[in-house]
Amino acid sequence: MAIGIGLLGLGTVGTGTAEILLTPHGRHPLLGEVVLKKAGVRSLDKPRSVGLPQDCLTTDLNEIVNDPDVQIVVELLGGLEPARTLILEAIANGKHIVTANKAVIAKFGEEIYTAANKAGVYVLLEAAVGGGIPVIKPLKQSLSVNRITRVIGIINGTTNYILTQMTQNNADFDTVLKDAQGLGYAEADPTADVDGGDAADKIAILASLAFGGRINRDDVYCEGIRDVSAADISFATKLGFVIKLLAIAERPDFEADALQLRVHPTLVPTSHPLATVNGVFNAILVEGEPLGQVMLSGPGAGAGATASAVVSDIVHVVGVLHSDHTLQDQTGKSLNPLLGCSHEHYSTTLPIDTLKTRFYARFLSQDLPGVIGDLGTCFGQHQVSLESVVQIGLKDDCAEIVVVTHDVYEANFREALAEIQGLEAIKDVPSILRVL
Ligand code: HSE
Numbered sequence: 001m002a003i004g005i006g007l008l009g010l011g012t013v014g015t016g017t018a019e020i021l022l023t024p025h026g027r028h029p030l031l032g033e034v035v036l037k038k039a040g041v042r043s044l045d046k047p048r049s050v051g052l053p054q055d056c057l058t059t060d061l062n063e064i065v066n067d068p069d070v071q072i073v074v075e076l077l078g079g080l081e082p083a084r085t086l087i088l089e090a091i092a093n094g095k096h097i098v099t100a101n102k103a104v105i106a107k108f109g110e111e112i113y114t115a116a117n118k119a120g121v122y123v124l125l126e127a128a129v130g131g132g133i134p135v136i137k138p139l140k141q142s143l144s145v146n147r148i149t150r151v152i153g154i155i156n157g158t159t160n161y162i163l164t165q166m167t168q169n170n171a172d173f174d175t176v177l178k179d180a181q182g183l184g185y186a187e188a189d190p191t192a193d194v195d196g197g198d199a200a201d202k203i204a205i206l207a208s209l210a211f212g213g214r215i216n217r218d219d220v221y222c223e224g225i226r227d228v229s230a231a232d233i234s235f236a237t238k239l240g241f242v243i244k245l246l247a248i249a250e251r252p253d254f255e256a257d258a259l260q261l262r263v264h265p266t267l268v269p270t271s272h273p274l275a276t277v278n279g280v281f282n283a284i285l286v287e288g289e290p291l292g293q294v295m296l297s298g299p300g301a302g303a304g305a306t307a308s309a310v311v312s313d314i315v316h317v318v319g320v321l322h323s324d325h326t327l328q329d330q331t332g333k334s335l336n337p338l339l340g341c342s343h344e345h346y347s348t349t350l351p352i353d354t355l356k357t358r359f360y361a362r363f364l365s366q367d368l369p370g371v372i373g374d375l376g377t378c379f380g381q382h383q384v385s386l387e388s389v390v391q392i393g394l395k396d397d398c399a400e401i402v403v404v405t406h407d408v409y410e411a412n413f414r415e416a417l418a419e420i421q422g423l424e425a426i427k428d429v430p431s432i433l434r435v436l
Helices: 012-022 029-033 061-065 083-092 102-119 136-142 157-169 173-182 197-211 230-239 303-323 325-329 371-381 410-421
Strands: 003-008 034-040 072-075 096-099 147-154 241-250 258-269 281-289 292-299 356-365 386-395 398-405 426-435
Touching: 003 012, 003 061, 003 083, 003 303, 012 034, 012 303, 029 034, 029 303, 034 061, 034 303, 061 083, 072 083, 072 303, 083 096, 083 102, 096 102, 096 303, 102 197, 136 197, 147 197, 157 173, 157 230, 157 241, 157 281, 197 241, 197 258, 230 241, 230 356, 230 386, 230 398, 230 426, 356 410, 371 386, 371 398, 371 410, 398 426, 410 426
Parallel strands: 003 034, 003 072, 072 096, 258 426
Antiparallel strands: 147 241, 147 281, 241 258, 281 292, 356 398, 356 426, 386 398
């Protein structure tokens, strides 16, 4: 029985997906049962690197989600609309969904999965997080008997590329961003990447799988990398750290069952496995009991890598269709629990104030006796214990002082900081970063 595929979008990932589907030899044998029926494009006239018959192409995306010969709709449009509407329409028509769209799942996951469960169809999204890195299926299946305590990801290639370039070339954010845009590594509008939104969408998805509940996307605390300066990267290097945009989901207290979800630039010790993940590469570190730590790393974007994840989901659905004919009758209740989504509640999330972490802070102050003492006193009065205090040199006639704390509550740190900012000798606090 041939399974018909409809591609919504034939851009970079769509083309990579079509290339795999059209060259099944030497790949999984189930690909032999898959037929690419339709691909939705913006223009029929655009020259294409992949050899698809002209009658396969259409500019009418509705045609694809309503086509009775299409059993799996592969959504590669990105963004919220029309992706959401087309996915829901395809589901209502009994079609399985494979998507690379983290934004639509992070925002409308409840609506989409509720509809899918009702219709008895799968929505698979291996390509939505980490590009070609298998992380969704491992979290759903191979790692799922562990009590997951923490997931830490470098899950945005654009920002990892920018931070790596800033570190290696001692360059400023703006300069590197411009170069990255010129080379096609960063979008013309880089907002979703550099302000952390893309990583926040992805960690919301990973947290939902790791901790078994829906996530309200707005609960993910999010800071991007625009304010990371060459000066901080250089101080971080001297102190034995690299700066990475980390997306972190953790359950600090297993009994309390509440999650801390955050995306922010972070000082990572150079000895940590995530410190060596450079350029556009992604990595996801999963910590659980009894397993310990597992790190998955690889290409987080790109045509071939992302298409590999897309097609693995297609093969998964085909395999299940093979073994379970009841699915094709849309019986609703027969979804394989290892592939479907069974979340019924939203997870509780903790405010950033309750986070316990180390901080790095850089101060510019008048070079006067007692300033470091005053800093220490303010921190001490708010239960903020210091790991190191270094006066590195002079900048614009001000002493540049860098402080690294022990693990402290964010709320205490912020209170101390507010008091320090009121000290006469303190002229500026150019940067506050968290430390892993
Ligand atoms: N914009 C993403 C990144 C790639 O830079 O990692 C797609 O998820």
